[in-house]
Amino acid sequence: MMVEVGALAPDFTLSDYDKQPVSLSSFRGTRHVLLVFYPFAFSGTCTGELCRVRDELAEYEREAVQVLGVSVDTPFSLKAWAKEQGYQFPLLSDFWPHGSVARSYGVFNEKSGMANRGTFLVDRSGVVRYAEVNGPGEPRDQGAWKKAVAALP
Template identity: 85%
Template sequence: MVEVGAVAPDFTLHDQNRQRVALSSFRGSKHVLLVFYPFAFSGICTGELCRVRDELATYEAGDVQVLGVSVDTPFSLKAWSAEQGYGFPLLSDFWPHGEVARAYGVFDEKSGMAVRGTFLVDVAGVVRYAEVNGPGEPRDQEAWKKAVAALS
């Protein structure tokens, strides 16, 4: 897992609209909350990302760009985003399969999916918060908000 204090591995992935999104494009302008999750349309993932959606203003107020990341295709991410009304990019780590999740140490080789990894990257590209939860284990999003507040 990428540790707190390390430079976040850069990447470029396609979002649900097949637009390229690079982590480095936010350097110097916004913090980034990377939310890795196993699969679109699954119960715990939907609950977690709906809460992020409902509390998005909290992150935006802290100059934080939320980026969801999974191994799903952009096409399934687009359908899921439209269904749930997510107002932040969902990035496809589909091919090479799980390459970004591997770089962050949150790829489960046995199941072929990302586990629930959360990383807060500051405007300089340094990881300021890192948490990994196993399959079926929901995250404590209050900890994310505390980490965001500590950046201000």
């Protein structure tokens, strides 16, 4: 079941592409968090979506929003992808236990063993203010994220 708007976001700790732990709760009280679940590094739609986030990162940073990308890829593949694409925000590995964080947000695709395209905006207090899930092959409307960010207190 997908985490709904108004619910407390499930906390987690995952390794980034440098194998450093990143916890959602570490941003509580200081920054909002945009969680961007995506199927796989190096895939076409995912690359396009995250490159747009990369290109617009300053807009999120001005609004005190930390972007976190999450997939079931290994930290090694995430590091190579981040380097290739110039991503300056953390990409987190939900590799093992396989997809456990994606499952807690209701975006794990059991049939394919990957995360669906889930987007969650979590405010500074840890409450979900925006939630959207797109299935495989369905790109996201990133304009909706920006409206949700603009509506944050």
